[in-house]
Amino acid sequence: MLVFQTQNALQIELKKAQNQSKKIGFVPTMGALHRGHLSLLEQSISENEITVLSIFVNPTQFNNAEDLKKYPRTLEKDIALVQELNKNILIYAPTVTDIYKGNTISRSFDYDGLEHQMEGKHRPGHFDGVGTIVKKLFEIVEPTHAYFGEKDFQQLQIVKKLVVKHKIPVNVIPCEIYREPSGLAMSSRNERLSDNARNESKLIYKILLEAKDKFMLKSAKEVTEFVVREFKKHKNFTLEYFEIAEEETLLSCKRKTKNKKYRGFIAVFIEDIRLIDNISLK
Numbered sequence: 483m484l485v486f487q488t489q490n491a492l493q494i495e496l497k498k499a500q501n502q503s504k505k506i507g508f509v510p511t512m513g514a515l516h517r518g519h520l521s522l523l524e525q526s527i528s529e530n531e532i533t534v535l536s537i538f539v540n541p542t543q544f545n546n547a548e549d550l551k552k553y554p555r556t557l558e559k560d561i562a563l564v565q566e567l568n569k570n571i572l573i574y575a576p577t578v579t580d581i582y583k584g585n586t587i588s589r590s591f592d593y594d595g596l597e598h599q600m601e602g603k604h605r606p607g608h609f610d611g612v613g614t615i616v617k618k619l620f621e622i623v624e625p626t627h628a629y630f631g632e633k634d635f636q637q638l639q640i641v642k643k644l645v646v647k648h649k650i651p652v653n654v655i656p657c658e659i660y661r662e663p664s665g666l667a668m669s670s671r672n673e674r675l676s677d678n679a680r681n682e683s684k685l686i687y688k689i690l691l692e693a694k695d696k697f698m699l700k701s702a703k704e705v706t707e708f709v710v711r712e713f714k715k716h717k718n719f720t721l722e723y724f725e726i727a728e729e730e731t732l733l734s735c736k737r738k739t740k741n742k743k744y745r746g747f748i749a750v751f752i753e754d755i756r757l758i759d760n761i762s763l764k
Contacts, residue, residue, distance in 0.1 A: 483561065486572065489580055504532055506531075506625045507533045507625060507627045510536045510630075511535065512553065513554070514560070514673060517668060518660030518669075520567055530627060540611060541578060541611075542586060542615065544611070554671075596609075596731070599727060600723060600732065601637075601758070617648065625652050633668070633759065661687065662684075664681070664687075665691075679753045687759065687761075693708065697726070710724065719752050726744055729744065729745050743764065
């Protein structure tokens with residue numbers, strides 16, 4: 483198992499693969515790996531000769547300093563988990579200094595308005611931080627394919643837009659949401675939940691499924707009102723937002739149109755831990 487802490491060392495290793503025109507798959511993460519991350523790695527392994535996993539808690543995408551401080555960091559456990567899956571995966575676990583070279587700030591990005599919806603409204607500057615780190619990582623790794631989970635669907639669309647606008651030669655591959663048996667979307671933040679809260683959090687997916695059924699017959703406004711009412715019944719949850727939006731533009735659905743694809747997006751707090759999820763409303 484090769485673990486690299488500097489981009490120079492990683493690039494020397496990757497140069498061998500690039501010289502042989504081998505396909506490089508890339509899975510960027512912030513660590514605290516779970517089965518969802520492993521499913522991305524498995525897909526990359528099946529589609530590329532080389533797979534690179536990055537583990538880096540990126541400070542520039544946190545608008546809440548306390549959230550950054552509490553974000554789980556489990557590097558040794560992560561490495562052991564990856565080694566069990568496949569010993570040939572290359573792990574890039576850099577320091578903040580290696581990535582930012584003493585200048586830990588975000589650059590500004592224009593994603594044609596995608597950044598102003600949902601997460602962008604509630605986490606100012608978040609997608610500038612995402613764009614900054616993803617662009618840097620793409621430039622370091624130079625992957626053929628990069629794999630992103632649909633749990634962070636807005637981020638996925640942002641990354642796709644970043645690649646197009648900056649002409650980055652990588653194929654962005656969306657991967658289905660990986661869920662716990664209860665239906666809760668797998669997330670590194672789940673590890674911070676108490677057993678009781680983790681069990682309660684299955685409610686999120688349950689309500690999303692009900693919203694999907696209702697969207698077949700009711701308007702976006704009526705479905706949104708239903709979701710708000712349901713969460714008001716459960717005092718341990720604080721609903722930050724539920725929004726039905728068009729998949730490509732992420733603009734809120736005012737009136738359903740047959741030829742458009744819609745998704746329901748949600749952000750919820752329980753035990754002061756913020757969980758997000760989404761569901762296709764086909």
